[in-house]
Amino acid sequence: MSSLLSSLSAATRALDAQWFGLDVTGQNIANVNTPGYSRRVIDFAEVPPESNRSAGRGVDVVGVRAVRDQLIERRLRQELPAERREAAVADALSVVEVALGGPGESIDAAMNRYFDAFASLAQSPSSSVARQEVLLQGESVAAAFRDMAERLALSQRETDGQVRSLAAEVNDLASQIAEINDSIQRISDPGSRLHLQDQQGELVRRLSKIIDVDALPREDGGIDVTIGNGRALVIGETAYPVSVSQINGTTHVFSGTVDITSEIDGGTLGGVIHTRDVLLPAYVADLDALAYEFATQVNALHAAGVGADGGTGRPFFAFVPAIGGPAGAAAAITVDAAIAADVDLIAAAGAGGPVGDNTTARDISGLRHARVFGGTATLADAWGELVYRVGRDAQVARDEQTSRRDIVTQVEQLRDQVSGISLDEEAMQLMRFQRAYEANARFFRAIDMTIDTLMQTLAR
């Protein structure tokens, strides 16, 4: 009798175990689209017999585990920052590219129209209409430079703003990871914290898209996270948030009191910082050099020339506010106030030339062809080089992002192969546990009926 009851107990355990299996399968199917979820696998173990008159005591659930490969997880965290960095650079530069305008439609066209105006003045040095046109085109080219400088400055401000918002995101994710670390270390049963570890992994992946991180597993199941050159971001249940501060008009990221801006190279934040601190300043410097050289060359010729009023020594362009060199030239270039107020001050005649001479007008018009940059490049060439540089940087970032994306995809495929959910596989599991449950239910009924038969026999 006791052995029959033991069999009944074994059947009950088996039914429980198969139901648990169905439950785990259901959990997997339910979370098929949950980011970061690692498929669960139930582990069974045979319960050994108590004596040599028993075949065994059925099955027991050892536990549920999540299938993860830490090596692949780590590899994914290493590849994501590089891909996101290039994506951030490509995104930022796509805006700059559009701002540059098309060939023959931007600053190059404005400069050409300015030179054309002086060429027309050379044909009619005494024409007030021609002088008005020179003034108009002078104002137009100065405005074109200022507009372009403002667009680049806007890109710099926008990327600077992104640094602040990304730093806030880093802190938010860090505090969430710290909270999960705290929850994990309070749970002793490993099987009961699998969901927290899934969330933890997903948070670290999201963090690694923003900034390159190092994640070190703790013995209690939590994870420590460092950034930059080993700067603590999360240690156990404590988050060490980064802070931001303005230095010379740009946002810098601090870990404690240490400025770690230059240590951040990967992730969206790394890409944004690289764009803001390296790429955009180089483009601004090129634009400033072009504006400065353009104005300087024109002014040198104009000052040597003679206006319709007989006056000389006047510049055509001015910089407001005043500058000491090329830096800031594009944003500051404007037509000299005296010229703007009186077109007769525009010099068309050459130095010492008679009234009606057009030497200076011809010379300024001829600047179009002058190789003023290192004796090899014209003003239009310099503009072309700037546009080429932006295009090349954007193309490189895009191509690099594409190749990095392929690598990330491959690693994600590897991760999926280990931790992902296959509905076909889960369907098989459903059938398997369902059939097992049915079989154990039949066994349970058979034992139950046997006990009934025995009880009826004893009752007679």
Added chain:
Amino acid sequence: MRLTFSAMHRNAQEGIESASTRLMDLQRQVSTGKRVELPSDDPSAILGSIGEHNETAAIDQYARATDTVGSRLAVVDTVLSDLIVQIERAQVSAASARGSSKTQVQREAAAVELEAIRDTIFSDITSSFNGTYLFSGTNSTVPPYSRGPGGVISAYAGSATEMFVDVDQHRAVKMAFDGRQLTQGSDPQDIFVEFESLIAAVRAGDDAGIDAGMEALGRMFDRVSTAQGRVGADLRTIDEQKLRLDELRRASARRISALEDTNMAEAITEMAQADAAYRAALGAASTVTRLSLMDYLR
């Protein structure tokens, strides 16, 4: 190899995205006719294109200058031709008054004709085009000569400096002339003063004076002929320059097209292929995601 639910959908989505991106890019090329939209599409082509656009702008400016100078020189040429005609008339008229057999009436008629010719030459020399005088040098807003009290023609008021305009990077053409070079040259006095002396000599029957006047007319004839020869050469230069600039512009436009424009036949063909690839990606995604063992569970 395990094929997971997310991997299947990720692959399908990436395939669709890749195919649709390619299709969209080709559709843009076909609809805009432009192969290159942003600098990153082809940085080298953009660099070349900027250079060509700059070249085209310069060519267009030189073409406009050529037209302006050509028009002006055509007027100068016409005036110089008329000057030659007038000088010849004056020589004939002066010659007709020479000789002791001429009557006072005949000499007076010749003198009146010479006065009319002088006035015509004055009118020619003070010709203007588009509001500026042709023969005042750089001082083009001031008439080279003017009439004072009693109709006396003043001394030359223009500039000795002539004005040039660029019709190419290394070629300039004269468009404002020093009138004194025509009317006086290296003579001690200008032709209008010579005319006064000649008219007086005709009225007085002074053959020596008439001869001196005719010699002055002859020297002016030479100067005007020489100037007209140079203007003619410049006009031929202008015509050649126009043709050259046209050809340069066409060549530049061809290069710009090669750099920027879509090869329509190629793009349309590729777009059809991309469309087929896109549809295939959609179909494949639909087929693969539809199949599941779940559908067969009883």
